[in-house]
Every structure is written in C-alpha cells, then in structure tokens.
Amino acid sequence: MSVKPPRILPYGDSAVLVDYEVEGYSETANTHLHHAAKALRGDPVWQEIVPSYKSILCVFDLATISMESATSKIEKTLSQLPQTPKVSGKIIEIPVAYGGEFGPDMAAIKKSSGLTQSQIIDTHSGQDYRVCMMGFIPGFCFLSEIPSVLKHPRHPTPRADVPAGSVGIAGWQTGIYGLDSPGGWQIIGRTPLKLFDKTRENLFLMEAGDTIRFIPSSKAIF
Amino acid sequence: MIEVLNGGTRATIQDAGRPGYRHVGIPQSGAADKLSFALANWMAGNRWDAPAIECALGGLHLRFTESTTIALAGAEMWAQINGQNVKNFSAIPVASGDILTLSFVRDGCRAYIAISGGLKIPEFMGSASTYLPAEFGGYEGRALRAGDKLSASNRPREAPRKIPTGYTPRLSRHIVLRTRTAPEWKQLSKPSQRHLFVSPFIATPATDRMGSRLRGDRIDSGNTLSMTSSPLLPGTLQVPPDGQPILILADGHCTGGYPRVLQVIRADLWLLGQIAPGSQVSFRRCFKDDAPEILASRNSFYSGDYGGMIEGFAF
Numbered sequence: 345m346s347v348k349p350p351r352i353l354p355y356g357d358s359a360v361l362v363d364y365e366v367e368g369y370s371e372t373a374n375t376h377l378h379h380a381a382k383a384l385r386g387d388p389v390w391q392e393i394v395p396s397y398k399s400i401l402c403v404f405d406l407a408t409i410s411m412e413s414a415t416s417k418i419e420k421t422l423s424q425l426p427q428t429p430k431v432s433g434k435i436i437e438i439p440v441a442y443g444g445e446f447g448p449d450m451a452a453i454k455k456s457s458g459l460t461q462s463q464i465i466d467t468h469s470g471q472d473y474r475v476c477m478m479g480f481i482p483g484f485c486f487l488s489e490i491p492s493v494l495k496h497p498r499h500p501t502p503r504a505d506v507p508a509g510s511v512g513i514a515g516w517q518t519g520i521y522g523l524d525s526p527g528g529w530q531i532i533g534r535t536p537l538k539l540f541d542k543t544r545e546n547l548f549l550m551e552a553g554d555t556i557r558f559i560p561s562s563k564a565i566f
Numbered sequence: 567m568i569e570v571l572n573g574g575t576r577a578t579i580q581d582a583g584r585p586g587y588r589h590v591g592i593p594q595s596g597a598a599d600k601l602s603f604a605l606a607n608w609m610a611g612n613r614w615d616a617p618a619i620e621c622a623l624g625g626l627h628l629r630f631t632e633s634t635t636i637a638l639a640g641a642e643m644w645a646q647i648n649g650q651n652v653k654n655f656s657a658i659p660v661a662s663g664d665i666l667t668l669s670f671v672r673d674g675c676r677a678y679i680a681i682s683g684g685l686k687i688p689e690f691m692g693s694a695s696t697y698l699p700a701e702f703g704g705y706e707g708r709a710l711r712a713g714d715k716l717s718a719s720n721r722p723r724e725a726p727r728k729i730p731t732g733y734t735p736r737l738s739r740h741i742v743l744r745t746r747t748a749p750e751w752k753q754l755s756k757p758s759q760r761h762l763f764v765s766p767f768i769a770t771p772a773t774d775r776m777g778s779r780l781r782g783d784r785i786d787s788g789n790t791l792s793m794t795s796s797p798l799l800p801g802t803l804q805v806p807p808d809g810q811p812i813l814i815l816a817d818g819h820c821t822g823g824y825p826r827v828l829q830v831i832r833a834d835l836w837l838l839g840q841i842a843p844g845s846q847v848s849f850r851r852c853f854k855d856d857a858p859e860i861l862a863s864r865n866s867f868y869s870g871d872y873g874g875m876i877e878g879f880a881f
Contacts, residue, residue, distance in 0.1 A: 353814045356802075363749070391587060400797075405880070406861050478589065479588065482592050
C-alpha cells in the first residue's frame with residue numbers, strides 16, 4: 345500500500361517536522377516513517393531524529409544550516425526511499441497485573457466502556473501491539489491502536505506520579521511507563537518488568553518495530 | 567578535593583549534555599543555562615563544556631581541601647567565601663579549608679560553579695550530566711548532598727580569566743523569550759494566540775529541570791484530550807486542556823500529547839534555565855529571518871572574531 349507523501353513543517357527555528365497526515369493509527373504510514381527515520385539518521389547534520397506515530401522530528405544546528413537547506417535535505421532523502429519494506433522485530437511478552445492498586449483508572453474505563461473488568465482485561469490483552477515509538481521518558485513504549493471500546497481521553501491535568509511499569513491508555517493509544525514519572529494516561533495495570541535499566545547491558549527492553557503481547561497476571565508477580 | 571557540606575535546594579553535576587538519544591526517550595539534559603555554564607568554565611580556564619556544578623535556588627555549601635581556582639556564574643546567590651562576599655561572574659582563588667556558601671537566589675534560578683580542570687565524573691552515554699528522573703549520570707545519578715566528595719580532573723587548563731565589560735548576561739525575575747510557532751499553533755483560537763504574546767505568565771512551584779508549569783490567562787487549545795503523542799523539544803510550549811501552559815526544559819519529556827504551540831528560538835534557550843518558581847515569563851514573536859541572525863550574532867559575540875572568548879562555543 346502506498347503512503348501519501350508527508351508534509352514538511354518548520355518546528356521553531358531549528359527543527360523540522362515530517363508529518364504524515366493520517367487520522368488515528370496507520371500501520372502503513374508508521375512503517376514508512378520508521379524507514380524514513382532510519383535513512384535520515386545516517387546524515388550527521390541531524391542532531392536528533394525522533395520518529396513517532398505519525399511524524400519525525402529532525403533537529404539541526406541553525407548556526408550551520410538554514411531551515412530551507414534542512415527542508416530540502418529531507419525532501420531529497422524521502423524521494424530516494426525505496427518501496428516500503430517490512431519492519432521486523434522480536435515478540436516480547438509483558439506480564440501485567442490489571443486493576444486494583446495497580447490500575448487506579450480501571451473504574452473510569454469500566455464506566456466509559458460499559459464492560460466488566462475481566463472483559464476489559466481480555467480485550468486489552470487479546471491482541472498483539474506494535475511498538476510505534478519510544479520516548480516521553482527512557483523506556484516508555486508507545487503501542488499501536490487499542491480496540492475502540494477501550495478508547496478513553498487523558499486526564500485533563502497530568503498526575504504528579506505514575507509508577508514505572510504502569511500500563512496506560514490515552515485516546516486510541518496504549519503504552520507502558522518506563523520510569524516513575526508525571527503523566528496523564530489512564531492507568532489500568534502494571535508490569536514488574538523494567539523497560540529501561542541503566543545497569544543492564546541492553547539499556548532498553550525493546551525498540552520501535554518490536555511486537556508486544558500482554559499476559560494478564562496476578563498481583564503475585566510483584 | 568571538594569567536600570559538600572550542604573547540597574542546598576538542588577545541586578547537580580552538568581556538562582553540555584547528551585544529544586542524540588531522544589528517539590529512545592532520553593533528553594539532552596546538560597546545563598539548563600548553557601551560557602552561564604560556559605562562562606563559568608571559561609573563567610576557570612577550562613573548555614566550555616567541562617563538568618561543573620549547577621545549583622538551583624541556592625543553599626549549597628562547599629569546602630575545598632586544596633588550593634585551586636573556581637569560577638561563579640549564573641543566578642545571583644550572595645556567594646561568600648569564609649563569610650566574605652565574592653563577586654558573581656568571576657574567577658575566585660580558593661585555599662585549602664575555604665568554605666563557599668551560596669544563599670537563596672535573588673535573580674534567576676541556577677548558579678554554576680566551575681573548578682579549574684573541570685570535575686572528574688564518569689560519563690554515562692557520553693556525558694557527565696545528571697538526569698534525575700532515571701537516576702543516571704553526574705554524581706551517582708542524584709543531586710549532591712552533605713558528605714559527597716568531588717575532585718577535579720587533570721585535564722589541561724588555562725589561567726583564570728576575567729569577563730570583559732558587557733559580556734555578562736543580565737538576569738532578572740522577568741524572563742522574555744523569543745519564539746517561533748510550533749506545529750499546533752493554528753489550533754489556538756485567535757484570542758488565545760494574542761494572549762500568549764501580550765499577557766505575562768508566572769512560573770508555578772511545579773518548575774524544575776524537566777519543565778515549568780505556568781499560570782496566566784487561560785489558553786484555549788480546543789478539544790484535544792486525545793491528540794496523538796508526538797515529539798517535543800526543550801523550549802516547546804505545550805497547552806494541556808486546563809489552559810495553563812507547560813514549558814519544556816533540558817530534562818523534559820521527549821514526546822507529549824498536548825498541543826505544541828510555541829517554540830523558543832535556539833538563541834534564547836539558555837534563559838529557560840533561569841526560570842525560578844515565581845518568575846514572570848513573557849513570550850514574543852520572532853520573525854523567521856531574524857532567528858538565524860540572532861543566533862549567529864550571539865555565537866560570534868562569545869566565540870567569533872569579535873569576542874573570541876569561548877572556543878567552540880555554540881548551542
């Protein structure tokens with residue numbers, strides 16, 4: 345399937361956003377995007393290349409390159425991309441204790457979805473998810489679209505403290521907190537796995553392109 | 567060696583930061599006010615990006631166990647050595663047994679203390695900068711506290727230097743930031759777009775190295791509770807649904823889900839490090855063609871043919 349060419353927008357004075365115009369989640373666009381990000385990463389002119397669900401942020405040094413040159417460099421890289429290849433990755437199983445003390449927003453999801461807690465758990469863990477982007481904080485993984493009955497907006501004001509391993513919902517997104525952090529997602533469960541561990545050789549448990557499978561588990565996993 | 571007698575409100579080790587890892591969720595970190603940081607190192611005779619102490623809000627007390635030279639820059643904190651006032655933005659010789667005390671901040675938020683040779687700190691992912699949320703970098707990944715012992719590296723250094731008249735940045739409790747628009751600017755209502763540039767905001771106590779939650783006229787970003795999470799940068803102004811903007815700082819999140827409405831221009835990013843709780847923050851519009859010129863003239867002022875002070879200084 346082909347992807348509509350992304351827009352290239354200025355982001356402040358020294359960054360450019362490559363923006364894919366998709367509504368909600370598009371696996372095709374996200375695959376194209378990660379491929380483009382990989383191609384861009386090879387050029388040292390970029391101080392940061394940050395791929396996400398539907399956009400890539402490209403940061404440059406305004407002292408050495410202009411906004412116009414940065415934009416045309418991206419246009420050139422995009423035009424040279426081959427046909428979208430498959431992004432392959434490993435499958436990672438994530439044990440999750442849903443609800444109770446680990447899922448303070450389970451009640452809100454029950455109310456908005458009209459489902460029971462066990463239906464919510466079955467629905468949320470009933471499909472595999474793709475890691476679409478890493479970010480926000482070290483180890484946080486943003487996953488592909490959840491079943492629409494579970495969709496729920498963020499908290500209007502972020503919580504001051506969300507524990508590491510918390511599994512949350514924001515709109516159609518689901519994800520896992522890599523560290524204790526402030527955050528606005530609706531928290532429905534928690535995993536004891538460390539998504540980021542500074543003492544581990546592999547600092548991160550996963551990377552963009554991997555597949556996540558949630559395994560409902562009891563509180564005993566903690 | 568330097569012994570920490572009192573860590574103060576929050577003092578961390580910082581250098582120029584660790585760029586290039588935002589795609590895995592790790593922000594640049596580094597000195598929140600890179601200009602004052604670079605000047606402190608320059609005065610101490612170091613490379614501009616050597617590890618130094620960043621002290622937020624004040625209260626840091628240090629004892630030196632050997633004679634050396636230190637340099638102070640950034641926020642005004644009534645610095646004293648053995649109870650005698652010493653001048654901010656200057657290099658100061660210290661003797662064994664001398665005690666440096668920083669009191670509560672008056673103007674700005676963060677002071678920098680550089681030591682001749684730079685601090686000797688192991689690097690994590692290519693930088694000595696402390697990143698507190700993930701507890702890595704700097705001194706054991708945490709803020710300094712009483713009993714910690716720091717030592718200077720034996721890197722080559724120059725003689726201490728004095729800042730020429732006119733090169734000292736001016737800090738105040740009113741921070742004015744020049745901005746360009748960010749991707750969701752157009753989602754704002756016209757009155758909200760106007761408010762951002764005409765009404766000042768106050769930095770709330772929720773202000774640290776990650777970000778600053780501001781308080782002011784409500785900014786209406788429309789119904790955007792479910793925006794797709796997208797990349798952020800230091801200097802991005804986000805507007806959550808409660809209408810009270812959040813300014814992203816050096817340790818700020820790499821992605822976020824609230825509309826991004828303004829981006830502080832690169833030449834003004836150093837000012838973000840001087841926003842303290844209670845500071846007044848105003849935003850101004852910077853024209854597209856002006857931004858590169860402002861940056862170029864700032865960089866050449868400090869490192870180019872005219873000033874020629876800080877070798878390689880650019881950010």
